[in-house]
Amino acid sequence: DQQVKQNSPSLSVQEGRISILNCDYTNSMFDYFLWYKKYPAEGPTFLISISSIKDKNEDGRFTVFLNKSAKHLSLHIVPSQPGDSAVYFCAATLFNTGANSKLTFGKGITLSVRP
């Protein structure tokens, strides 16, 4: 039972354009969501997060949108750069269970940014 779903396995965009990565979740108890980026032979690194009390969080070129009623979130990267090419994981957790809560990850999306 996949509680966090990333249904598109890959995405290819032109440098300078917008990348939109989508994620859906089924567990309505999740209250904190994160995006991680992973390069080959490296561990996942934290990118951006959003609490369920917000619908948008922005950090430089990265913006995450949350639609609680649809149980959907998306990561927007504007403008996309070749260095953004990586696997992006969406993750969710129950924040109020305490610090360092366990994360439930999606399968990941491979983003390729063409020069």
Added chain:
Amino acid sequence: DAGVTQSPTHLIKTRGQQVTLRCSPKSGHDTVSWYQQALGQGPQFIFQYYEEEERQRGNFPDRFSGHQFPNYSSELNVNALLLGDSALYLCASSRNEDSGANVLTFGAGSRLTVL
């Protein structure tokens, strides 16, 4: 400042054998979590150790066990290996006093192949 260090980086075992994977957390971190990432899947939470005790556990059989040492380093042990245990095993460290799931620092992982 060294991040999370995992060893070995790669190893091959046969079915029925036992394996031990090791993790040194980031300096200043006292909590260690282990994740399993099978091919084409997102990381799955195995368990978390704090103060040398297992604090949380995911949906993994008892063949998976762990240990945390007084210096906060950790080991993941898997007994009676199955072909399905082939995966990348990720260690993540954090500070218990920090709040927020985004404080996890991941290592590059140990890739286990079971033949």
